[in-house]
Amino acid sequence: MPQTQQYQYATYPSLAGRHAFVSGGASGIGAELVSQLAAQKAKVSFVDIDGERGEKLAADLRGSGAEVSYRTCDITDTAAYQQTLRDFADELGPIRILVNNAANDARTPFDQVTPDQWDRDINVNIKHHFFAAQTVVPMMRDAGGGSIINFGSITAHVRVPNLTGYIAAKAGIEGMTRAQATEYGKDEIRVNCIIPGWILTEKQLADHATPEALDKLLTQDQRLPHKLYSDDIARMVLWLGADDSRSCTGHLWVVDGGWW
Template sequence: MIEAEAAFATYPSLKGRTAFVSGGASGLGAEFVEQLARQGMAVGFVDVDETRGRALERRLADGGAAVRFVPCDVRDVPALQAAIAEVAGMLGTIRLLVNNAANDHRDRVSDMDVALWDDRIAVNVRHHFFAAQAVAPGMRDAGGGSIVNLGSISAHIDLMDLPGYITAKAGVEGLTRTLAREYGPWAVRVNCIIPGWIMTEKQLAEWVTPEAEASIARNQCVPQKLYPDDVARMLLWLAADDSRSCTAQQWVVDGGWL
């Protein structure tokens, strides 16, 4: 087991480039924002959680990072497009887009109506497309870029009460492939990270019961709990030129969930 942060890789190709992360105020997104800033990237991020977004922005800026938080609900596509334009105007052409914002609301199938269904799709897959559409021409003009979509293990295993979320996350995988094909000629790569069960603050507070811990121990090939930095290290590699020939793929970080 690797103990020290210093033992992990740094990626020279990331230094000085600009990243945009949706849902960057907490959970995996906050870890992504912080790790990308540590690599020397300028990072813009959006979230509905203004308090946490501002606090993270302040902490990173105090440490010398070029960082910009824009409060934004990704279900409001024109607002998301405006936030992307604001970040690009302030921090430079976006070379890395991380489509991370999501909400794993639990919904019973029998309670679903059209408005609820549309909401689950809007928060879990629609904004990925429109954010990619907004950044890709700039990436092309800059010589290329990387788009990373967050999928979910939930689209591959046996879970109840997540019909909208799971449908959207399965859609994220298809979206990844079609955008990779569309944008490949522009040297824009599009990949999907599929996290397993990651111990974010929210997961620990709401879902990780003793029974859940037993399920992790039973289902994962490697027994350790997975944390946001495990996923961030995959993101860094997909963001960097080290992965320049990899696109249209799914990258699973789940401890080998069988």
């Protein structure tokens, strides 16, 4: 991503050889997470509904020597999703890092939301977090511990219209994170929640990042006057997945450029 100066970032030896799974990993933030975990020499598995992009990313990473596995899977089909997670574990070993990244922030005015759409918002934005964790916790427990990284959103803390279902789900993830940390902590399983700010993915740039919106973001909303990209989130995921954060659980980790 564009940078105004050169930075040097950390390497995490504890990630090498460890199985990390990412949902929604074919594009946007998810693709960056997959790529950076692979660069740390983790074994990486991921799912997405965009089979073409998922297959290409996996092939490109394998071509560079990474150990990466991809399946096309709809995370809202809970039974199929849980089976896919078990299949990945059979292939690459127990999942030790679970990154619940997949989401959909489609905008709809509140008075146009139907019951079916509300259910879709909940299913794609929070339900899969819980059932993925339910699937991997036993294998994490048997392996001696693990890290679950949930994804919230800055939209649950600022004023954004036409996202009621999405915001409700993202706010719920924060509470679920604390509940999971309580449930799983005795087995050395950490559960944390990342709150991304406005991350300028390809989708955001195409759909929402008008010059006026970006000017307001950088001059009024954020304290730091630079744009945020997927790699800013990936570096937090790497730290939370690695043993460096071994004593951190049940917390919200905000990466938003200081938006309040």
